[in-house]
Amino acid sequence: MNDRYSWGHEKRYNDFSSHFKKMFQRRVQKVSIDAGFTCPNRDGTKARGGCTYCNNETFTPSYTNLKVPISTQIDEGVSFFKKKYNAISFLAYFQAFSNTYAPFDVLHRFYEEALSHPEVIGLVIATRPDCLTPEILDYLEILSKKYYIMVEIGVESVNDKTLEFINRGHNHQETVDAIHELDKRGIHNCVHAILGLPGEDRETILEQARVISELPIENLKLHQLQIHKGTKMYRQYSENPEIFSLYTAEEYLDIVVEYLELLNPNIIVERFISTAPPELLVAPKWGLKNFEFVAKLEKKLEQMDTYQGRLYIRDI
Incomplete structure (x- = not known):
């Protein structure tokens, strides 16, 4: 069975956990940090109010505090996870908002701390594609020679019309450029994509899988569209629920299975x-x-005898 899939294990998709265990030969855990950053579409540089779907409280762990x-945040995170796991190392996860959006001397001080x-043993830095200057990219390239450095980029959609509707403040080409810059420098990357944004139907979503499959993307995070209190999207949903098709x-x-079939197996x-918190x-x-959904997914992939990349056709 292992020989059947290019990633070398029995799962029907190229999963992150297996990849990390193979890379580090031990458990590696992210420890979330809130360093008090903001975003250019919150502070008025590009826009105000942030992305329409965003409420940072939905993904900020309780042990973070700007x-x-x-x-100290790392100490508390390490203590939290060491109660649960043995033989573990840690990546400092700069998670909240855009964590390359600050003067270089500030970023340098925070990362070095x-x-x-x-x-x-390394950093995971969540940011936007339009917040990666040549100076910070060059610095991260230097760090990556000694540490594990991953930059997570909020892509969310490859459709410029959607990006405008959700107030991202950047276009798809800026995403493409950022991914290529990270790849060129040998910096690990991960992209986030939301499935089910307003105006994006099944065919639009599956086309996204084809588009990102042709980019030098290393890791991918998918998630369903959610409506959270305290967001502009919540107000839109309350006033015009007909523009939303929540799965x-x-x-x-079913959408994820089809998406995986088209996705580059690498x-x-x-x-x-x-x-998100129920409240x-x-x-x-x-x-x-998450683990319950993964179990359902793995069962469905097996029932359908399908797998990641089964329908992937490289665009030569």
Whole structure:
């Protein structure tokens, strides 16, 4: 069975956990950090109000606190995870907002503080494609010679009309350019994509799989569109629910299977769904945890005798 798939294990998709275990020969855990960054479409540089779907409280762990020094946040995160796992190393995860959007001397100080922690072996830096200057890219390239450095880019959609509607403040070409710059410098990358944004139907979503399959993307995080309280999208949903087509869990499962079949088998899939605190989540309310969805996905892939990349055709 292992010989059947190019990624060398029995799962029917190129999964992140297996990849990381093979790379590091031990468990590696991300420790989230809130360094108090903002975004250019929040502070008025490009826009105000942020992305229409975004409420940072939905993905910020309780142990992060922008008023607490980075080293202390790491200590607390390490302590939290060491109670659960053995033989573990850590990546400092700069998660909230755009974590390359600050003067270079600030970024340098924050990254170096995180890397000075004795149990941190690298950085994961979440940002936007329009917040990667040549200076920061050159610096990350230098760091990547010594540490594991991954830059996570919020792509969300490859459709410029959608990007405008959700107030991303950048276009698809800027995403393409950023991914190529990271690849050229040998910096690990991960892209985020949301499935089910307003105006994007099944064919649009499947075309996204084809588009990103031709980019030098290393890792991918997918998640379903969710409506969260405290966002502009929540107001849009309340006023014009007809423009939204929120998937049931089974409908989304079917879309993910089709997406995987078209996806370049070299792309490592890190996540399929997102969860949010119940008090913030408006819709859809599936009541599924990530591992439960993955179990359903793996069962469906087996039942259909299909796998990631089965229908992938390289665009030569």
